[in-house]
Amino acid sequence: MSVSPHSHVKTVMYGKVRLYTGTSSPELASQIASYLNVNLCDRDIVTFPNDNIFVKLHKSVRGQDCYVIQSTSIPVHRNLMEMLILIQTLRLDSAARITAVVPYLCYTRSDKKDQPRVPITARLVADMIEVAGADRYMTFDLHADQIQGFFSIPGDVLYAYHVLIDPMKELVSKMEKPVMVSPDLGFAKKARNYASSLDIPLAFIEKRRLTNAPTAKALTLIGDVTDRDCIVLDEEISTGNTIGTAVKLIKEHGAKSITVVFIHPVLSPGSAEMLASLPVDNFITTDTIPISKEDLAFFGDKLKVISIAHLLGEVILRANQGRSVGQLFNE
Amino acid sequence: MSVSPHSHVKTVMYGKVRLYTGTSSPELASQIASYLNVNLCDRDIVTFPNDNIFVKLHKSVRGQDCYVIQSTSIPVHRNLMEMLILIQTLRLDSAARITAVVPYLCYTRSDKKDQPRVPITARLVADMIEVAGADRYMTFDLHADQIQGFFSIPGDVLYAYHVLIDPMKELVSKMEKPVMVSPDLGFAKKARNYASSLDIPLAFIEKRRLTNAPTAKALTLIGDVTDRDCIVLDEEISTGNTIGTAVKLIKEHGAKSITVVFIHPVLSPGSAEMLASLPVDNFITTDTIPISKEDLAFFGDKLKVISIAHLLGEVILRANQGRSVGQLFNE
Amino acid sequence: MSVSPHSHVKTVMYGKVRLYTGTSSPELASQIASYLNVNLCDRDIVTFPNDNIFVKLHKSVRGQDCYVIQSTSIPVHRNLMEMLILIQTLRLDSAARITAVVPYLCYTRSDKKDQPRVPITARLVADMIEVAGADRYMTFDLHADQIQGFFSIPGDVLYAYHVLIDPMKELVSKMEKPVMVSPDLGFAKKARNYASSLDIPLAFIEKRRLTNAPTAKALTLIGDVTDRDCIVLDEEISTGNTIGTAVKLIKEHGAKSITVVFIHPVLSPGSAEMLASLPVDNFITTDTIPISKEDLAFFGDKLKVISIAHLLGEVILRANQGRSVGQLFNE
Amino acid sequence: MSVSPHSHVKTVMYGKVRLYTGTSSPELASQIASYLNVNLCDRDIVTFPNDNIFVKLHKSVRGQDCYVIQSTSIPVHRNLMEMLILIQTLRLDSAARITAVVPYLCYTRSDKKDQPRVPITARLVADMIEVAGADRYMTFDLHADQIQGFFSIPGDVLYAYHVLIDPMKELVSKMEKPVMVSPDLGFAKKARNYASSLDIPLAFIEKRRLTNAPTAKALTLIGDVTDRDCIVLDEEISTGNTIGTAVKLIKEHGAKSITVVFIHPVLSPGSAEMLASLPVDNFITTDTIPISKEDLAFFGDKLKVISIAHLLGEVILRANQGRSVGQLFNE
Amino acid sequence: MSVSPHSHVKTVMYGKVRLYTGTSSPELASQIASYLNVNLCDRDIVTFPNDNIFVKLHKSVRGQDCYVIQSTSIPVHRNLMEMLILIQTLRLDSAARITAVVPYLCYTRSDKKDQPRVPITARLVADMIEVAGADRYMTFDLHADQIQGFFSIPGDVLYAYHVLIDPMKELVSKMEKPVMVSPDLGFAKKARNYASSLDIPLAFIEKRRLTNAPTAKALTLIGDVTDRDCIVLDEEISTGNTIGTAVKLIKEHGAKSITVVFIHPVLSPGSAEMLASLPVDNFITTDTIPISKEDLAFFGDKLKVISIAHLLGEVILRANQGRSVGQLFNE
Amino acid sequence: MSVSPHSHVKTVMYGKVRLYTGTSSPELASQIASYLNVNLCDRDIVTFPNDNIFVKLHKSVRGQDCYVIQSTSIPVHRNLMEMLILIQTLRLDSAARITAVVPYLCYTRSDKKDQPRVPITARLVADMIEVAGADRYMTFDLHADQIQGFFSIPGDVLYAYHVLIDPMKELVSKMEKPVMVSPDLGFAKKARNYASSLDIPLAFIEKRRLTNAPTAKALTLIGDVTDRDCIVLDEEISTGNTIGTAVKLIKEHGAKSITVVFIHPVLSPGSAEMLASLPVDNFITTDTIPISKEDLAFFGDKLKVISIAHLLGEVILRANQGRSVGQLFNE
Secondary structure, eight states: OOOOOOTTOOOOSSSOEEEEEOSSOHHHHHHHHHHHTOOBOOEEEEEOTTSOEEEEESSOOBTOEEEEEOOOOSSHHHHHHHHHHHHHHHHHTTBSEEEEEESSOTTTTOOSOSSTTOOOHHHHHHHHHHHHTOSEEEEEOOSSGGGGGGOSSOEEEEOTHHHHHHHHHHHHHTOSSEEEEESOGGGHHHHHHHHHHHTOOEEEEESSOSSOOTTTTSOEEESOOTTSEEEEEEEEOSSOHHHHHHHHHHHHTTOSEEEEEEEEOOOOTTHHHHHHTSSOSEEEEESSSOOOHHHHHHHGGGEEEEOOHHHHHHHHHHHHHTOOSGGGGTO | OOOOOOTTOOOOSSSOEEEEEOSSOHHHHHHHHHHHTOOBOOEEEEEOTTSOEEEEESSOOBTOEEEEEOOOOSSHHHHHHHHHHHHHHHHHTTBSEEEEEESSOTTTTOOSOSSTTOOOHHHHHHHHHHHHTOSEEEEEOOSSGGGGGGOSSOEEEEOTHHHHHHHHHHHHHTOSSEEEEESOGGGHHHHHHHHHHHTOOEEEEESSOSSOOTTTTSOEEESOOTTOEEEEEEEEOSSOHHHHHHHHHHHHTTOSEEEEEEEEOOOOTTHHHHHHTSSOSEEEEESSSOOOHHHHHHHGGGEEEEOOHHHHHHHHHHHHHTOOSGGGGTO | OOOOOOTTOOOOSSSOEEEEEOSSOHHHHHHHHHHHTOOBOOEEEEEOTTSOEEEEESSOOBTOEEEEEOOOOSSHHHHHHHHHHHHHHHHHTTBSEEEEEESSOTTTTOOSOSSTTOOOHHHHHHHHHHHHTOSEEEEEOOSSGGGGGGOSSOEEEEOTHHHHHHHHHHHHHTOSSEEEEESSGGGHHHHHHHHHHHTOOEEEEESSOSSOOTTTTSOEEESOOTTOEEEEEEEEOSSOHHHHHHHHHHHHTTOSEEEEEEEEOOOOTTHHHHHHTSSOSEEEEESSSOOOHHHHHHHGGGEEEEOOHHHHHHHHHHHHHTOOSGGGGTO | OOOOOOTTOOOOSSSOEEEEEOSSOHHHHHHHHHHHTOOBOOEEEEEOTTSOEEEEESSOOBTOEEEEEOOOOSSHHHHHHHHHHHHHHHHHTTBSEEEEEESSOTTTTOOSOSSTTOOOHHHHHHHHHHHHTOSEEEEEOOSSGGGGGGOSSOEEEEOTHHHHHHHHHHHHHTOSSEEEEESOGGGHHHHHHHHHHHTOOEEEEESSOSSOOGGGGSOEEESOOTTOEEEEEEEEOSSSHHHHHHHHHHHHTTOSEEEEEEEEOOOOTTHHHHHHTSSOSEEEEESSSOOOHHHHHHHGGGEEEEOOHHHHHHHHHHHHHTOOSGGGGTO | OOOOOOTTOOOOSSSOEEEEEOSSOHHHHHHHHHHHTOOBOOEEEEEOTTSOEEEEESSOOBTOEEEEEOOOOSSHHHHHHHHHHHHHHHHHTTBSEEEEEESSOTTTTOOSOSSTTOOOHHHHHHHHHHHHTOSEEEEEOOSSGGGGGGOSSOEEEEOTHHHHHHHHHHHHHTOSSEEEEESOGGGHHHHHHHHHHHTOOEEEEESSOSSOOTTTTSOEEESOOTTOEEEEEEEEOSSSHHHHHHHHHHHHTTOSEEEEEEEEOOOOTTHHHHHHTSSOSEEEEESSSOOOHHHHHHHGGGEEEEOOHHHHHHHHHHHHHTOOSGGGGTO | OOOOOOTTOOOOSSSOEEEEEOSSOHHHHHHHHHHHTOOBOOEEEEEOTTSOEEEEESSOOBTOEEEEEOOOOSSHHHHHHHHHHHHHHHHHTTBSEEEEEESSOTTTTOOSOSSTTOOOHHHHHHHHHHHHTOSEEEEEOOSSGGGGGGOSSOEEEEOTHHHHHHHHHHHHHTOSSEEEEESSGGGHHHHHHHHHHHTOOEEEEESSOSSOOTTTTSOEEESOOTTOEEEEEEEEOSSSHHHHHHHHHHHHTTOSEEEEEEEEOOOOTTHHHHHHTSSOSEEEEESSSOOOHHHHHHHGGGEEEEOOHHHHHHHHHHHHHTOOSGGGGTO
């Protein structure tokens, strides 16, 4: 993706861009505002002693094109509700159009009934976003792309691929024998696409046996990693347990170096310290979820955070102007 | 209210009663189950490291009449989401009817735009409950009865009055010169109704002046409390600041004794200790919200918690059987 | 409020303003049209012998920003239906946006189930306005502000306060000892706000006792009115019975002069004559509902009708242009 | 149709039948209640001085199968609103199922845009009935059967044919040379069906010329009526002008006798007297709309009113029991 | 109708016009595109071996005013689904507005329950168009105009009259004794309107008897056709059986010449050949449905196809610009 | 699964079971009816010459529990529409509950936007089923389980696994060295589950390289098949090309025997003959889609069709009775 300059665009179709952010993604929102050369709109967000949130916009948004930027990261439910309240407030204030910009959408792993009597919470979340009043949504790398179909409203599901692939290419260019490792069968297809773009081979880890030998119940590594520079790609890291086991396995198989690339840095409490202690040479992630200073400190300069801010900014711009987003990726 | 025996009821119109509870009201739910002589239905509620909640019902509810008992008390957003997920799970499992039983409904104070650019979050909450799949709702003492009109689905808005009035009558019967004190103009009408039932006079506290003297900006006490046994009635106590000020004012005016009656014990952190230290003789409240053991300890035997369990149980029974609830209160 | 000149506004976001009126508010609609420097749009409204109403617009409204100005005053149901038919006609003719401008909204007193087995007709009316096709609504001084939450569509709930407060200030400036009197506990908060703006004391009338003396069941006047210039403030006057009783009580307490200010002149048959005969020095009201010539004749020059036309015109203008309405009131 | 005895029916599927009526059809409702051997349910319907209607049910309808019987005859809008309020009240009181029983549905002539910029009010009325909360509807002889498609909810559109055809057969049996006359091209198909059942010839009146002679703009009578017993069939009579002209034309053509059969006696003010003065031997109509005693007096024994009560009662019974209604008519 | 030049129109209110077509109406769509001086938008429509259709738009339609031109002619269900998929694709790609342009709408004859236990498929089709995401619809000569009321969205129902009347006038001007013949009572009103515009007499064919003679069950011709130039007008011709019988009857009655005018050339397999063999001098129809080359060959120069393309083009233009369509027809 | 006898079940909660079938699955429907010991309900399904379908039910379904059994197999759009019309007809006839039973649901492969400007047709199909009036749905082995979240209504997604696993176990019991082969990465997880139940190893075919050798673009077989009894498992077979290539590859790698198991026999024209000619020893499939006699003839006794009829029948029974379906599978 090459983000094009946009100074010469004149037609504004949906009123002016108005950027709002909840409390979960202030820094990302700031950078998007910078890219768009606008200010974040002022609003109060207050928590009352009874735990209820109150919102007040400082200026009218009547007839404007509003964007609520909010990752539904930990604390998930508070962040989600904050976003919904912001959306309703904009709607009741007669905004012309409201887009929920949710870099990390919660509950996407609850996307089907693979056993009886369980919820499909991702659909519930989609319904909640719609009932609050969003006209469109934007998000990054859903757990399953089918979740798009949970929404009645149109949306832009973006891929961190577009910001990660260049740094990864650079990295690979310095490697002798790179290999892409997928730590999970469910993620295999996405890993394959990255591997294809990078023109490197693919290996993956399978939790079940490929032979019927009784001892084969352990993890199996399919593909060759010995003496190779391994790039382990994962969608989101929460506890880090999966990635920890994968790294250990790869290491045992004689990996030369290990780079861990992951899209959503959920990083549940304690995970950063654990991850930082793994025999991993480099971590690469994005800012779909903000990482605390404390967690950043654990990683030191082993961790590189690639920002999605410019990409999101450009997509918001194009959405506002009624221009193609797909074109941005030569699609 | 006299809760009638119900052993002879035979017709079940909406399938069998199935009681579920989230994590916020387990004890209340248990008591309701006892009243109805059924078991609480087993379900797993798990919180994943990424803060997402997962629910699984142990048994099918196909064609049954389900009730989700959950106060949306602190932590408000987690409790709310837990209830919504339970409701959706029941709906996807083909329950015949789902009732959200929410003894304390959150966000009822955000019920109007009394200034521009603010939300009406109570309407958002009502929309969320409906979109999750509830067919009906039950709740207690809404901040404003108009909130009933925020729901498209029918509901039973119950009043703690029906469980509080008898203990209050007993209390009053032992007082020499009782008076009802309303600490807030907005709550004056409800206080009036209690006072009328108890056949005692009413006083109230007004935050603004009744004369145009420059110093009159302080709180004013209207009505006579000197040497009287004061019953201060409030809807919910969160920080306890309002009630604290009221008690102080009444005391200054020479009250003989002070009883504080309040419906929803929100009790934000630190409030219990503060309240217990006030010159209050008795506290009476309900269990629409569970009170922690720590908070109970602060109050000692000064606090009496009157349970709404039997009332709720009876209302659930009648709802299940298609019998009048209003009749229960001779209405 | 200072209504700003608007000649320099250029951007029209929602098509051109098209003003329509039913048969209930022709004069108010005319004045709004004058303010906006547009013509009222021609339409036929015919009543067939079978009592069915027929509507035909003279010109296409395709892509335009349409406003239907109609008070749902007596005859309530015909006026309501006329408005709904107009809205549907505009929608089927592909209007870009339709705003129901209802200076007096009917059924707002039926806003809650305060007893079992009664309707919440205000919610029904809101649903009817939405199902007919309104995108927004505008109205004045709802009986309860919570009624905003009955609508799914956004709206502008305006307050006659903004047109009444200046005449009232002028009036007060000529009084020696003014006092604001609220004839009803339910209206006390609004009266307090007016009193605060006018910087005058507040008194009010309570229908129940403040002491437990057996004779105290009569109306009670709280606050001092003796030898004072009383301003009685009410929301709507229908039969005038409440205000009549209030005036009598105040007079008995030795009021020096009485001014009655009320927002919605419902004035059911016979009420004007009765009101005019009361010992009231001045009446002030608005034109949210048109007053018949006959009724005006009863009052003579005792009654001053303050028009909301310019205020509504300015709000319509701002809605059309996507500019803040709150700002108009420095909010 | 032979209405079958129903004493042996045992299964009640939708709760018990609860009959409510507004103020427009009390007598019809009574007769239906008699047929069903139940009492009409008590309710208050009050009109406040501000023209707002208030409703209160005397008993709970929780879980019951409710029917609101109300013709939307003159005064159309009040009767319509009364019905909608009743429906909403039943819904909010948790009725299991609500059926709007509207023997005469208003606004059915506004069923299409046959010119630009006019409403389709019949669709609006259908939407209003649905949004109020009706689950089903019943009505008689819609102006166009396509109006069924305006409802999302299912309904029973009944035909007065089933109660009129026997009296008409008896009448015809006494005639020498009967002929059916349709006064309007739009009603020709229905007249044809009646004529077919009665096995009598058809004539009709066409408002436009069948030749291009310049004088042919007058009404033309197609078919033979001279010395014949004419049965003029119309859907609804409002002013009676159409029927008056038709009668005059037939008389001029030498009709031996004239019987006027019409389904809905709208009878706008003054019409009864005019109709009674026409050279018509017999009038036959139904009680889909109640006829005032004054109007009945004009007709004397010239008018025979055939009741739809038993038919409606039987249809309600079958609807309640989940039995076929079509079967009732051997369809 | 005089289609006005439109080169000087400048304001575009709903984004730019984007024309799409499914596979049923490519030629008509092309002509509309020519009229509007735009290109048809490229899209892939692929049928997979499992009979599923796949669509891909070549360019983004974000914020544009999109029109899907597709007759739901044979194969009806494939054409209908193709249109629905196109509409959904445009919606998910964030089109600003989507109009379903359906010159021939399927299932309009299934528009009422004239017997028990049958569908109202026209309502189902309307619901499907709406649920796919259309904001508006355009169509020609519905079987019953009431079908407009099946849609919640506004639409433009156009009449082929506007393109047929001039050719018909020219034809009539060359005739000595023209007469309009309606082959069906149900279509009589439309035939009357054409006859009125052409200032010629009307005759029609009735399938049932006008006398009670036992032999009268055959078709009856009402009005004079002997030695006349007959113009038989029909809505749609499918098998041609009705028109064939009508032509035969007219011929038997001594018609001088016969012209058959019909709006929708459904032409089921085999019908063209049959029709061409009838003693008909001229056929006139439109291109609401494309006629295959094979069918055209049967007719030779006996058939004249009048295009609706310019009319549709102009209506699309006006819809895009927010200008009156009714005005186009001097309505 | 052991389908339990059900003669002793007494409570029927949703009216009686009424089974309807369109024209796509008559034999399956018959077998379900047999299992349930009921008759298929009679209905007419007629196709008019204009390709429109007409439906008429022979008996009333008022208050009954209706099931429409229809595979949306080739011809997909006609079969889909037939089902939708049946559903609407049942709804308009006041069925108590309607379940769309769709053993093979069309368009499930169009379940996400994996490129810009494409549809999510599976969501459209879900919306169409809901708008027609289905209350629930039943189907088998969706392409992605997330498609459950496209429906707002609850459903039972069943798995052919429950009928296939026993025959497969029997088959495996006779094999020496069995191995499960998945022909596609996307289907790997399902194959893994079958392999696990059968306790046999897993191999699969990957279309992209696992090494970066330039020649590796061909298909790769991962896992050992040499001298093994291969069970190739696929979801649906349409053209058979994928399976053909897979079989060829396995054969080249020295498979001892090959069994192809597939769930949905789409079998596009020509595929049966091709498949029958492959070096495959056994084919096993189900009757979610009926296979023509011609196609069956190609396979001879190489093909075994395992019926889902009893399973579906049991699930319908349990749905009707409000009993657990999950329990049927010990879940």
